[in-house]
Amino acid sequence: MVPQISSVLIFGGARGIGAATARAFTDSGARVTIADLLAEEGEAVAAELGSDRAQFVRCDVAEPQQISAAYDRAVEKFDAINVVFNNVGIARYGTVDELSLDDWDFTLRVNLTAQFVSCKRAVQEMKRTGGGVIVNTASILGHASQKTTAAYAASKAAVMGLTRTVAIDHAGDGIRCVSISPGTIDTPLVQIAARTFKDRKPEDLEREWAAHHPLNRLGKPEEVAAAVVFLASPQAGFITGSDLLIDGGIRSELYA
Numbered sequence: 523m524v525p526q527i528s529s530v531l532i533f534g535g536a537r538g539i540g541a542a543t544a545r546a547f548t549d550s551g552a553r554v555t556i557a558d559l560l561a562e563e564g565e566a567v568a569a570e571l572g573s574d575r576a577q578f579v580r581c582d583v584a585e586p587q588q589i590s591a592a593y594d595r596a597v598e599k600f601d602a603i604n605v606v607f608n609n610v611g612i613a614r615y616g617t618v619d620e621l622s623l624d625d626w627d628f629t630l631r632v633n634l635t636a637q638f639v640s641c642k643r644a645v646q647e648m649k650r651t652g653g654g655v656i657v658n659t660a661s662i663l664g665h666a667s668q669k670t671t672a673a674y675a676a677s678k679a680a681v682m683g684l685t686r687t688v689a690i691d692h693a694g695d696g697i698r699c700v701s702i703s704p705g706t707i708d709t710p711l712v713q714i715a716a717r718t719f720k721d722r723k724p725e726d727l728e729r730e731w732a733a734h735h736p737l738n739r740l741g742k743p744e745e746v747a748a749a750v751v752f753l754a755s756p757q758a759g760f761i762t763g764s765d766l767l768i769d770g771g772i773r774s775e776l777y778a
């Protein structure tokens with residue numbers, strides 16, 4: 523378990539995997555700062571967890587100074603930052619001949635550059651306090667692609683490269699850096715994606731996506747959260763630079 527005094531900063535913690543992880547960390551005794559664009563949802567999660575254990579900070583990770591401000595608020599309230607979960611991710615779809623340069627740039631800015639900016643500040647904070655753990659969210663799509671996901675897939679593969687390098691550069695500072703690669707997880711992101719196919723029923727699509735996973739279901743946000751809490755814990759002390767697939771076996775199967 524994470525030590526009682528741990529302070530965790532979660533980017534993208536207002537819903538989905540991030541909110542489940544905020545709950546899992548507070549259950550393990552940690553204090554949590556949730557940084558997210560969605561104020562109403564983020565405030566609600568923080569209120570549910572209690573003002574002594576959690577706070578919400580509105581933050582757009584596309585703006586580096588807002589990432590920095592979230593760090594300031596976390597340190598101000600909880601004195602230090604022991605764990606950072608860089609979990610924001612967005613998708614803009616299109617084949618490379620159709621996808622605009624703006625969509626490509628924005629995807630990389632939110633999914634990758636924000637994690638670089640956050641890692642930079644995390645390392646500075648963790649050096650000050652003697653170490654810590656950074657968990658970055660990659661994706662199954664960083665390992666294998668789906669059509670029209672060039673920007674998302676490139677950003678998520680790059681997250682793993684960033685993670686490995688932070689891990690080896692700062693192992694001597696007592697900092698571990700790992701990434702996770704979820705398969706399809708039943709979150710608002712996936713539920714919204716299922717509703718965008720006008721010619722298909724969302725429940726049929728979700729069943730179809732579930733069937734692609736050998737476990738024949740979508741993952742639960744709580745299952746990803748439990749893995750993140752473990753990776754951040756001293757029990758995972760020899761794990762750094764690694765990527766953990768949490769994918770219901772989908773990456774292990776060549777032909778379905």
Ligand SMILES: NC(=O)c1ccc[n+]([C@@H]2O[C@H](COP(=O)([O-])OP(=O)(O)OC[C@H]3O[C@@H](n4cnc5c(N)ncnc54)[C@H](O)[C@@H]3O)[C@@H](O)[C@H]2O)c1
Pocket residue numbers: 533534535536537538539540557558559560581582583584609610611612632659660661662663703704705706707708709710711712
């Ligand atoms: N759900 C899946 O199937 C799945 C699979 C693989 C990887 N992932 C990754 O897991 C992470 C979380 O996904 P999720 O499914 O919980 O998504 P979600 O959309 O339900 O939650 C993402 C959170 O990020 C926040 N966010 C988006 N843009 C932001 C910005 N610019 N600044 C600050 N916050 C912002 C959203 O408000 C939301 O609270 C993402 O990085 C995603 O790419 C998800």
